[in-house]
Amino acid sequence: MNEVPVRRSVPSEESTRHFDPILRPELHELYTARAARLRELAAGHELEAYLLLAADVAQAQAQAQATVSPESRSNAVAVDPVEIARQGTWVTHLDTMLDQLIPGASPAITPHLDALRAMSNQARLDAGLALAQHQFHSVSQALAPFLWAAFSLDVALAARTVPLPVASGEESPSCPVCSSAPVASLIYKGTRQGLRYLHCSLCESQWHMVRAKCTNCADAGDLDYLSFDSTEAVVRAESCGHCHSYLKVISQEREPNAESVADDLATLVLDDAASAEGYGRTGLNPFALPDQAL
Numbered sequence: 001m002n003e004v005p006v007r008r009s010v011p012s013e014e015s016t017r018h019f020d021p022i023l024r025p026e027l028h029e030l031y032t033a034r035a036a037r038l039r040e041l042a043a044g045h046e047l048e049a050y051l052l053l054a055a056d057v058a059q060a061q062a063q064a065q066a067t068v069s070p071e072s073r074s075n076a077v078a079v080d081p082v083e084i085a086r087q088g089t090w091v092t093h094l095d096t097m098l099d100q101l102i103p104g105a106s107p108a109i110t111p112h113l114d115a116l117r118a119m120s121n122q123a124r125l126d127a128g129l130a131l132a133q134h135q136f137h138s139v140s141q142a143l144a145p146f147l148w149a150a151f152s153l154d155v156a157l158a159a160r161t162v163p164l165p166v167a168s169g170e171e172s173p174s175c176p177v178c179s180s181a182p183v184a185s186l187i188y189k190g191t192r193q194g195l196r197y198l199h200c201s202l203c204e205s206q207w208h209m210v211r212a213k214c215t216n217c218a219d220a221g222d223l224d225y226l227s228f229d230s231t232e233a234v235v236r237a238e239s240c241g242h243c244h245s246y247l248k249v250i251s252q253e254r255e256p257n258a259e260s261v262a263d264d265l266a267t268l269v270l271d272d273a274a275s276a277e278g279y280g281r282t283g284l285n286p287f288a289l290p291d292q293a294l
């Protein structure tokens with residue numbers, strides 16, 4: 001008797017493994033790893049000075065984070081970046097960070113740090129609110145990364161105290177915790193080997209998304225991967241012919257120290273190549289904020 005072949009859909013490895021839909025990396029560890037990776041990438045890079053400055057800012061975030069007492073944390077049930085910008089507790093982080101940054105600052109950066117120090121509380125709050133609302137054109141580009149770093153730290157702290165949002169079953173193009181845009185997506189190493197998470201540009205949370213589908217429109221039919229060195233590159237731009245957008249994919253499998261913000265910032269030339277091919281960037285990097293509203 002002939003056996004009748006049974007057609008089974010074979011579940012992919014990813015769908016059979018347990019994974020956390022949302023991760024909230026420990027902030028001190030995250031900022032410290034980011035600073036170290038930025039310093040590593042800076043050596044011989046054409047943006048060396050800027051990558052080193054970004055490393056100092058990430059280190060200052062780590063130090064400011066360490067000074068926050070657990071009792072001062074809010075008991076909000078959800079993260080509302082605009083409300084956090086308005087409340088203004090983030091301004092304290094800015095002052096702590098300036099204390100760290102000013103003594104070792106280069107002559108090119110000192111005037112910007114002095115300008116931040118001299119800003120009135122109201123001017124700081126107005127700038128923070130503009131950043132929270134993505135009104136990037138109304139904040140000085142030289143000051144925006146520092147303001148964003150302090151504001152982002154406050155949002156990240158809030159994101160670590162709220163209950164996790166209930167998984168909707170849908171993989172969102174924006175952060176399920178604070179609704180902000182991703183920096184990039186990260187392919188994990190170690191116990192989460194091969195899983196992909198998008199990293200939030202504001203609250204530093206990460207959310208899972210299956211690989212090989214567009215992070216913006218979920219289409220899987222017309223993806224392409226742009227990179228400079230080889231198909232094994234650590235950083236590739238995943239572009240979608242359906243919605244004409246792209247987001248970088250950063251692989252820790254290929255480079256264990258790879259970190260979303262650092263590796264994205266060190267590969268801005270890849271953005272030029274992707275935009276030359278007609279793709280729009282959906283990612284947002286805290287150290288390369290756009291000069292106009294998104």
Ligand SMILES: [Zn+2]
Nearest residue numbers: 175178200203
């Ligand atoms: Zn977020």
Ligand SMILES: [Zn+2]
Nearest residue numbers: 214217240243
């Ligand atoms: Zn798409």
